[in-house]
Amino acid sequence: MSRKILPVADQAQVRAYARRLTLRYPRELAVTLTLHGLAAVAGLTVPWLLGGLVHDIEKGVRVDVAAVALAVAGFLTLQALLVRFAVLTSSRLGEKVLAELREEFVGRVLGLPLSTVERAGSGDLISRTSRDVDALSRTVRYAVPETLIAMVTITISVGALVLAGPLLMLLALSSAPLLWFTTRWYLRRATAGYLRESAAYADMTDGLAETVNGARTVEALGLQERRHRRTDTDIARSWAAERYTLGLRTVWFPAVDFSYVIPIAVTLVAGGLLYIEEWVSLAQITMVVLYVQQLADPLDRLLMWIDELQVGGASMARLLGVAEVPDDREAGSGVPDGEELRADGVRYAYREGHDVLHGIDLTVRPGERLAMVGPSGAGKSTLGRLLAGVHGPREGAVTVGGTPLVELPLDDLRGHVALVTQEHHVFRGTLRDNVLIARPDADDARVRECLEAVDAWEWVETLPHGLDTVVGSGGETLSPAQAQQLALARLVLADPHTLVLDEATSLIDPRAARDLERSLAAVLDGRTVIAIAHRLYTAHDADRVAVVEDGRISELGSHDELVAAGGSYAALWSSWHGTSR
Amino acid sequence: MRSLPVADPGTPDARSPIRYLLWVARRQAGPLAVGIGYAIVWWIAMALVPIAVGAGIDAIRAEDTSALLICGAVVLALGTVQAVAGTMRHRMAVFNWLSAAYRTVQVIARQATRLGATLPKRVSTGEVVSVGNSDIAHIGNALDILLRAVGSVFAIVTVTVILIRTSVPLGLTVLVGVPIMTVAVAPLLRPLHRRQHEHRDLQGELSTRAADIVAGLRVLRGVGGGEQVFADRYAGESQKVRHAGVRVASVQSVLEGAQILLPGLLIAGVTWLGATFALRDEITTGDLVAFYGAAVFLIAPMRTLTEAADKLAKGHVAAGRVVRILNLEPEVAGGTGDSGAACQGGLLRDVASGVAVRPGIFTAVAAASPEESIAIADRLGRYTDGDVDFGDVPLDRLPLAEVRRRILVADNGAALFAGRLRDELDTTGKASEEDLAAALHTACAEDIIGALPDGLDSEVAEAGREFSGGQQQRLRLARALTADPEVLILVEPTSAVDAHSEARIADRLAKARSGRTTLVCTTSPLVLDRADHVIYVEEGVVRARGTHRELLATAPAYAATVTREEG
Numbered sequence A: 001m002s003r004k005i006l007p008v009a010d011q012a013q014v015r016a017y018a019r020r021l022t023l024r025y026p027r028e029l030a031v032t033l034t035l036h037g038l039a040a041v042a043g044l045t046v047p048w049l050l051g052g053l054v055h056d057i058e059k060g061v062r063v064d065v066a067a068v069a070l071a072v073a074g075f076l077t078l079q080a081l082l083v084r085f086a087v088l089t090s091s092r093l094g095e096k097v098l099a100e101l102r103e104e105f106v107g108r109v110l111g112l113p114l115s116t117v118e119r120a121g122s123g124d125l126i127s128r129t130s131r132d133v134d135a136l137s138r139t140v141r142y143a144v145p146e147t148l149i150a151m152v153t154i155t156i157s158v159g160a161l162v163l164a165g166p167l168l169m170l171l172a173l174s175s176a177p178l179l180w181f182t183t184r185w186y187l188r189r190a191t192a193g194y195l196r197e198s199a200a201y202a203d204m205t206d207g208l209a210e211t212v213n214g215a216r217t218v219e220a221l222g223l224q225e226r227r228h229r230r231t232d233t234d235i236a237r238s239w240a241a242e243r244y245t246l247g248l249r250t251v252w253f254p255a256v257d258f259s260y261v262i263p264i265a266v267t268l269v270a271g272g273l274l275y276i277e278e279w280v281s282l283a284q285i286t287m288v289v290l291y292v293q294q295l296a297d298p299l300d301r302l303l304m305w306i307d308e309l310q311v312g313g314a315s316m317a318r319l320l321g322v323a324e325v326p327d328d329r330e331a332g333s334g335v336p337d338g339e340e341l342r343a344d345g346v347r348y349a350y351r352e353g354h355d356v357l358h359g360i361d362l363t364v365r366p367g368e369r370l371a372m373v374g375p376s377g378a379g380k381s382t383l384g385r386l387l388a389g390v391h392g393p394r395e396g397a398v399t400v401g402g403t404p405l406v407e408l409p410l411d412d413l414r415g416h417v418a419l420v421t422q423e424h425h426v427f428r429g430t431l432r433d434n435v436l437i438a439r440p441d442a443d444d445a446r447v448r449e450c451l452e453a454v455d456a457w458e459w460v461e462t463l464p465h466g467l468d469t470v471v472g473s474g475g476e477t478l479s480p481a482q483a484q485q486l487a488l489a490r491l492v493l494a495d496p497h498t499l500v501l502d503e504a505t506s507l508i509d510p511r512a513a514r515d516l517e518r519s520l521a522a523v524l525d526g527r528t529v530i531a532i533a534h535r536l537y538t539a540h541d542a543d544r545v546a547v548v549e550d551g552r553i554s555e556l557g558s559h560d561e562l563v564a565a566g567g568s569y570a571a572l573w574s575s576w577h578g579t580s581r
Numbered sequence B: 001m002r003s004l005p006v007a008d009p010g011t012p013d014a015r016s017p018i019r020y021l022l023w024v025a026r027r028q029a030g031p032l033a034v035g036i037g038y039a040i041v042w043w044i045a046m047a048l049v050p051i052a053v054g055a056g057i058d059a060i061r062a063e064d065t066s067a068l069l070i071c072g073a074v075v076l077a078l079g080t081v082q083a084v085a086g087t088m089r090h091r092m093a094v095f096n097w098l099s100a101a102y103r104t105v106q107v108i109a110r111q112a113t114r115l116g117a118t119l120p121k122r123v124s125t126g127e128v129v130s131v132g133n134s135d136i137a138h139i140g141n142a143l144d145i146l147l148r149a150v151g152s153v154f155a156i157v158t159v160t161v162i163l164i165r166t167s168v169p170l171g172l173t174v175l176v177g178v179p180i181m182t183v184a185v186a187p188l189l190r191p192l193h194r195r196q197h198e199h200r201d202l203q204g205e206l207s208t209r210a211a212d213i214v215a216g217l218r219v220l221r222g223v224g225g226g227e228q229v230f231a232d233r234y235a236g237e238s239q240k241v242r243h244a245g246v247r248v249a250s251v252q253s254v255l256e257g258a259q260i261l262l263p264g265l266l267i268a269g270v271t272w273l274g275a276t277f278a279l280r281d282e283i284t285t286g287d288l289v290a291f292y293g294a295a296v297f298l299i300a301p302m303r304t305l306t307e308a309a310d311k312l313a314k315g316h317v318a319a320g321r322v323v324r325i326l327n328l329e330p331e332v333a334g335g336t337g338d339s340g341a342a343c344q345g346g347l348l349r350d351v352a353s354g355v356a357v358r359p360g361i362f363t364a365v366a367a368a369s370p371e372e373s374i375a376i377a378d379r380l381g382r383y384t385d386g387d388v389d390f391g392d393v394p395l396d397r398l399p400l401a402e403v404r405r406r407i408l409v410a411d412n413g414a415a416l417f418a419g420r421l422r423d424e425l426d427t428t429g430k431a432s433e434e435d436l437a438a439a440l441h442t443a444c445a446e447d448i449i450g451a452l453p454d455g456l457d458s459e460v461a462e463a464g465r466e467f468s469g470g471q472q473q474r475l476r477l478a479r480a481l482t483a484d485p486e487v488l489i490l491v492e493p494t495s496a497v498d499a500h501s502e503a504r505i506a507d508r509l510a511k512a513r514s515g516r517t518t519l520v521c522t523t524s525p526l527v528l529d530r531a532d533h534v535i536y537v538e539e540g541v542v543r544a545r546g547t548h549r550e551l552l553a554t555a556p557a558y559a560a561t562v563t564r565e566e567g
Helices: A011-022 A026-059 A065-110 A114-120 A123-164 A166-213 A215-221 A224-276 A282-324 A380-387 A410-416 A431-436 A444-453 A457-462 A480-494 A510-523 A536-541 A559-565 A568-577 B017-027 B029-061 B065-122 B125-166 B168-183 B186-215 B217-223 B227-279 B285-326 B370-380 B400-406 B421-425 B433-442 B446-451 B469-483 B499-512 B548-554 B556-563
Strands: A341-351 A354-364 A369-373 A395-400 A417-420 A498-502 A528-532 A544-549 A552-557 B348-350 B362-367 B388-390 B407-410 B487-491 B517-521 B533-538 B541-546
Touching: A011 A282, A026 A065, A026 A123, A026 A282, A026 B227, A026 B285, A065 A123, A065 A282, A065 B186, A065 B217, A065 B227, A123 A166, A123 A282, A123 B186, A166 A215, A166 A224, A166 A282, A166 B065, A166 B125, A215 A224, A215 B065, A215 B407, A224 A282, A224 B029, A224 B065, A282 B029, A282 B285, A341 A380, A354 A380, A354 A395, A354 A552, A369 A380, A369 A536, A380 A417, A380 A498, A380 A528, A410 A417, A417 A480, A417 B217, A431 A444, A431 A480, A444 A457, A444 A480, A444 A510, A480 A510, A480 B217, A510 A536, A536 A568, A544 A559, A544 A568, A552 A559, A552 A568, A559 A568, A568 B499, B017 B029, B017 B065, B017 B125, B017 B285, B029 B065, B029 B125, B029 B285, B065 B125, B065 B285, B125 B168, B125 B285, B168 B227, B168 B285, B186 B217, B186 B227, B217 B227, B227 B285, B348 B370, B362 B370, B362 B556, B370 B407, B370 B487, B370 B517, B370 B533, B400 B407, B407 B469, B421 B433, B421 B469, B433 B446, B433 B469, B433 B499, B446 B469, B469 B487, B469 B499, B533 B548, B533 B556, B541 B548, B541 B556, B548 B556
Parallel strands: A369 A528, A369 A544, A417 A498, A498 A528, B362 B517, B362 B533, B407 B487, B487 B517
Antiparallel strands: A341 A354, A341 A395, A544 A552, B348 B388, B533 B541
């Protein structure tokens, strides 16, 4: 159910891009194609030599067999050398283009607007970065060069056939219509079929992964039968998809195979009859029959890779689509005057007509600690994102020092407000790299201070290589609580004047979380902190508490004021705290 | 072709990798044999084409029209046989490949569910998952190549016999020369494979790096400033992959050159010898053309044999990993329940800690450290061995399936599966619409369902990926409540939920489970306050019992644990 909100490029854009890509290095491309062409020419001389030999032996002409054999060896050696360099230069070119392609793509991903990133979910983007980049790599690395080489070889072979005898060439091409029409029929259906096939296969392996990763849950809830059924359904679906493409090939393969053989039989028989009529020589027949046999190889390569080109095109469309996400903010000219964060009459809807915030007015004083509490779904997180400038309000304004947040250039915005959510991620790399994200130039002493501020230094010290320990996928595994501490350390290092913490300590053991919040508060003294929290001591420790209910702020005041007021916060507090006080 | 998958994959022979592969092969012996038959016909038809062409050249030479027509007809007939048998062989190859891969998926999935909670303890889940990602393909390849490999042996024998019957020296040259030229490229294969391996590893790392960037994109963009650093780091690794790719190509290109050069030298030799013999009238010119064609043809079956050696070796390694997983046994064994009388249930008591869960009431355990409560829950649910009584029967005497059915331990590590949400929440398949609605209400999860496009009928992604931590927790709770077990043990069920919801959940949980046995391990005062009976555990043993309010008043250590007040 990952929401597909990232665009996909259309056919014309893909074609235009592929053309630009192909012609980006015209010199390298020309060299590669020339080398492959020369290699094909060298390979085609052998049947020609053999044809001459057959002819001479037949006519009783004196031939130097050794010279012919050496010539055959010589040309094949030349072909081998040319192929060697042709493959090398085309791989160099392919790898270069491929590297640029994926780097451009990742660059685009890193520049995606905040609101898109927040809303798109990561599923679609992850499948673009993994599956589509892989599919495109296969295309650029194998399919493109193979089809280019095949086309060069076929062109040159046809040229050789013309030289050998135009009449025989026409016979050699006798099966071209069969090949053409069946291949067209096949290609029209193949791409969709193969895409479905690989999606079904991926579903099957994903399903297995799910069963394995959830093995304990399967046992706890007695889901064994259900998982077996799921596995078998996935397999049945994969089989259906495989059967469809197998059906396509069952029609296409015999047609292709047959169209390789028809010219051999036709040139042999018709050529023989023409020979008897003395229209052609035995040398020509031998040559053409051998050429036609050799032609099967490049044709086969071309046909085998051509649907891979289509699959690559589909992947390319999804990769290019990422570039089409429009920027979500237009930098204005306003410069914030002061650090006061204000929301005025703010309304916001994710779906048109369904406001989740109904006119919020809130002024956060510089340096204050504001806690937001309220039931799930009341709009706390949405308000938090608006206060951090991730989304712009549908109505009303969120301003810092009088300037709307959404009019600030992104880099400036982050200097003012930063957001940390309960979503955490440990990046692959050293622990130090993970903290340094916001300020790559900070020194170790500063990193340590930040880690100490979030109570993390203690466990960092116990890691095998301290700050140099490699963490994230493939490295040392950190607990979710440790990951949240890292996220907070990052924020301490970034040091904006206002921080929005959305459940930023929710995964930390309740017993440790309060200690952490207190040491964090000491470091952030003087900074404005808006903490969305589910633990009431966060509210108790804050300067003011805002209770958000149904998209409105229903209560606002200090802890003591709200307790005294006897509203919903007071009821919650007494229940949470028991009667000991 | 039969339809896949088979209903029952059978019991695999996991005594060794070879035995496993043989077991798989035996299970599909019929399709395998048919496929090999087609492959033999296909190869032989291909092998005979050059011979027929040679005969055709001779017929032309002799200006023998009828012989020429026969040769032409033979070539066409061979082509037809090759096209039909080739396609049938392909169909059987695909069937055998899939059949082996699917069967392996089935036995691995069944083994995973049999191991249950033991699996993550005994083997990294990544290892099992990689079976699905690569090993099944290798096992499929091993079965697939069998067809072509057996056929290619027949083709080689056929061509050799025909050539030797025409000319012994030429036939022997081809027979000896082709294998030598095929094997001669072998020294290149090792460096090639090594470089391919390096390239694949780097490529894998690069993909992981990209996935890492995407997965952390919100975090990265939220804090900001690091984009360029990440782009540069990715570009650095991408360039490494590029250079590794070129290194592969430098060996690959030599290999491709060698694969032209070595057979080329043989072809030159055959041409030389053949022409000499033809000049001496020992063979015909048609034979010369046939020999040339046969030498070119033989390269293909020889390569198939090399490919077979490689694929069978890889299949063996893959089968080794499968066998290792198949040989694991569940850690905790169930009893037979042989005491005769059915277990009546009742008081669930963990002797080691002294925690006793009384039937029909809402009990809470507050432990000084989270690990202690997890250990207690695992013993009570018999995920680890322990001295536990259920009523008057020791828990280890009951069959494990019965324990699982009657006692449900729901923890925060529990997985949410992909599928229609309604089905994923109703694990027994017996809950009514009202039961589901009640469970969702108790878990305060109605807003989650309300936000989904199709409500309960929405399809959710695996691991509940689109839900936040708090939402996942509430959905897990709703699922456990829907299962409605005799004894429900919840471990920190509200740790990621806001205080408002937590208070509501605690209230509703007490009502929803009234009269049923419930144990909640938590330190949340909101939940503890709703429990009928609270047990305080420190250092693995019970230190105090009572209601939340009583304990707050009488047990300072308890009060410190649950409210985290200093002093």
